[in-house]
Amino acid sequence: MDTENKHKASNIEALTFLLPRLGAASHIYTGKAAGLGVTKENVMALVTLRDDFPDLADIENGLLHLIFNEPKEKSDMIMESLSKALQTVVNVYEHSSIALCGSTLSSLWNTDIAIVEKQIEQQQCKLRDINDELREASNSYEMTPFNGASPEYVALLERKLERYKADYDKERHILDGLYSQKRKLSEQLSHIGNDLFGDIYSQCSALLSSVRRYFDTTVSDDHDNENVEMVSVLTYFPMHLVSKIYELCNGSQFKEMDEVDFFHAINLHPDSHLLQINPGEKVRVCYLISRLGTTLGTPSKEEWTNAILSRLDIKSQFYRSKYRQPVSDMPSEANAEFAAAIKEIFDK
Structure with missing residues (x-):
């Protein structure tokens, strides 16, 4: 095989290596963000992807070879698969990095x-x-x-x-x-390493920028929207919001728990820990639920509200009669302080 053909082969090999592993990574990221956890095999698959991630130039040359030398249907299919997997990894990480990076994989x-x-x-x-x-x-x-x-x-x-x-x-x-x-x-x-999910996110983010230069941006954007919607279904509230609520409520309205566990619990992720309300805090928790619900669209608002009330063992009638007490005309001092703190979080 002459030098030119060897170079072409190596470029195609870069894509051949990358596509199935990116597909697997996207499933691992999505599952981890949804609270399903990962296995040692998952982690080692991600390590292999990170450590053997092809050079960006080789991948781009492989993409160009596809575009210029393969039938359009075939090249579009491969580009679409690559773009979709990259977007899933990037979107899930940006939306749920606290869930991805908050646990010690070595455990x-x-x-x-x-x-x-x-x-x-x-x-x-x-x-x-x-x-x-x-x-x-x-x-x-x-x-x-x-x-x-x-x-x-x-x-x-x-x-x-x-x-x-x-x-x-x-x-x-x-x-x-x-x-x-x-x-x-x-x-x-x-x-x-110290940040496996973050390392792969950085690699995928850089590659996604390159892919968008060669692939139809309209199709790419459509898939981007699909993936954002998918992540939203998995996670009702983003990490930056949950983190602020955790800082305010952990140990006060709720019994103390790990921040990552709190993130999964408030988002109703499968197998997540149960939130436990501290004595005397049920009314303020009802107000928190109502404010969180305002960030959701229909039918997610009703779906999440009913589910979280059930998990917290709060009757719907009690919730409807009490959730506005912290912002009533004559709230208690504790209720007023809590409402002000919540307002500061949600109004930023």
């Missing part, structure tokens, strides 16, 4: 590391026991020339030595395998 390895360390400890004990037996048998065997041992006894000791040596080698091999497992887990952990 996914804690159980496996604890298990293998326990197995290593047990295997070391087993080896020590075998080694003690081997040493005792070896000492006995070495003394046979001096203690008048019978040939039968010498033969017995020799068989013992052979068996203990075989057992030791076998168990040592198992221990070496456990050490190898631990090294592999440690290597995987070392490759994750």
